[in-house]
Amino acid sequence: MRIALFGYGKMGKMIEKIASERGHDIVARIDVDTPKIDFSNMDVAIDFSMPDAAFANISNCFEHGIPVISGTTGWLKDFDKAVTLCREKEGAFIYASNFSLGVNIFFELNAYLAKMMKNLDQYDVAMEEIHHTQKLDAPSGTAITLAEGIIKNSNYDTWKLGQGDGKEIGITSKRIESVPGTHTVAYNSAVDSIEIKHTAHNRQGFALGAVTAAEWIVGKKGVFTMKDVLNLG
Ligand SMILES: NC(=O)C1=CN([C@@H]2O[C@H](COP(=O)(O)OP(=O)(O)OC[C@H]3O[C@@H](n4cnc5c(N)ncnc54)[C@H](OP(=O)(O)O)[C@@H]3O)[C@@H](O)[C@H]2O)C=CC1
Numbered sequence: 001m002r003i004a005l006f007g008y009g010k011m012g013k014m015i016e017k018i019a020s021e022r023g024h025d026i027v028a029r030i031d032v033d034t035p036k037i038d039f040s041n042m043d044v045a046i047d048f049s050m051p052d053a054a055f056a057n058i059s060n061c062f063e064h065g066i067p068v069i070s071g072t073t074g075w076l077k078d079f080d081k082a083v084t085l086c087r088e089k090e091g092a093f094i095y096a097s098n099f100s101l102g103v104n105i106f107f108e109l110n111a112y113l114a115k116m117m118k119n120l121d122q123y124d125v126a127m128e129e130i131h132h133t134q135k136l137d138a139p140s141g142t143a144i145t146l147a148e149g150i151i152k153n154s155n156y157d158t159w160k161l162g163q164g165d166g167k168e169i170g171i172t173s174k175r176i177e178s179v180p181g182t183h184t185v186a187y188n189s190a191v192d193s194i195e196i197k198h199t200a201h202n203r204q205g206f207a208l209g210a211v212t213a214a215e216w217i218v219g220k221k222g223v224f225t226m227k228d229v230l231n232l233g
């Protein structure tokens with residue numbers, strides 16, 4: 001498969017390594033100053049760039065009929081526009097705030113736990129995410145997906161950065177040198193706490209998930225999620 005990388009930073013380089021090990025060709029490494037992109041020479045695009053760049057990259061690929069795997073976080077204000085354009089152009093699209101198998105299992109666990117806790121008013125939920133100091137967005141995309149999973153399955157109706165209040169899920173974002181990504185969801189009462197936690201040990205899981213999604217999407221049309229790719233739930 002011929003893969004174009006939009007964004008060739010920490011994730012772009014890890015994806016190149018995993019994709020090459022799986023026998024794929026990296027045909028383009030696109031950065032902010034790439035003068036001209038040859039869309040005729042790629043089967044799929046994988047975008048791990050920057051919040052301000054993602055939507056333009058994704059739109060450009062749809063305009064040229066290229067399926068897109070999108071891992072960049074912090075651009076979701078434009079997500080609905082991307083979905084509409086994908087459908088208009090009969091393209092193919094997967095966005096995931098987190099491509100790792102472990103986090104996608106964690107998303108399911110989070111939804112299940114939220115359902116169990118729904119009517120137990122003595123517990124308040126709180127979330128913490130920890131990432132490396134170069135991360136541009138807060139809270140993390142994964143924390144937002146976890147909050148959405150709780151909102152869908154509980155009486156909480158929104159989230160906010162910092163301390164939550166009543167029906168708000170409070171999310172604490174910490175930035176610590178070189179942490180790949182740690183997420184904790186805690187239900188706290190006066191007598192105990194229940195916590196679920198996912199810890200990424202490195203970036204390989206994210207990259208493998210993105211390459212797996214790219215392998216899966218070629219030849220398909222539509223807007224999909226990692227649940228479709230991984231056959232979860
Ligand atoms: N969904 C998931 O599973 C995961 C998502 N992420 C997300 O992926 C994104 C990238 O992460 P990471 O690789 O760590 O970040 P990096 O900062 O290491 O890499 C981002 C790269 O994008 C480049 N870039 C800037 N503008 C453009 C543009 N217009 N087009 C293409 N590339 C551009 C940057 O170049 P330059 O430095 O020259 O500006 C840089 O090389 C983040 O949003 C992060 O949150 C990260 C891990 C997992």
Ligand SMILES: O=C(O)C1=N[C@H](C(=O)O)C[C@H](O)C1
Nearest residue numbers: 073097098135140141142181
């Ligand atoms: O920026 C990162 O590094 C990561 N970003 C994603 C997010 O915002 O959730 C996924 C992962 O946690 C690493």
